[in-house]
């Protein structure tokens with residue numbers, strides 16, 4: 645079963661680019677255009693990894709991180725920030741908010757998928773097996 649990645653991003657071009665890259669590498673992609681939808685889809689579908697824009701309507705990425713990381717059932721999901729603000733010090737703020745990693749926009753298309761893969765490996769190992777033949 646393909647690993648499932650939720651992308652929360654309100655900017656259409658950026659959402660399309662990230663979706664394209666991940667689908668081209670065989671991932672199943674869910675998309676959300678604001679933080680509230682991102683939380684709802686996470687609770688419903690339990691993705692294996694979440695890529696989350698920081699500046700979004702309704703709920704921003706920081707609030708999404710706060711809510712996910714205080715939920716015992718969701719806090720293990722790797723949560724990766726993307727932000728247009730490549731400012732010095734932003735990275736520390738992002739990690740302090742509970743994010744597990746950080747990308748700045750514009751997305752580096754050569755490294756985006758492989759770096760997400762590094763965050764996915766431990767999550768996939770920990771995932772309960774589903775649909776595995778267990779007969780004798």
Ligand code: MN
Pocket residue numbers: 653654655697698699700
């Ligand atoms: Mn945004």
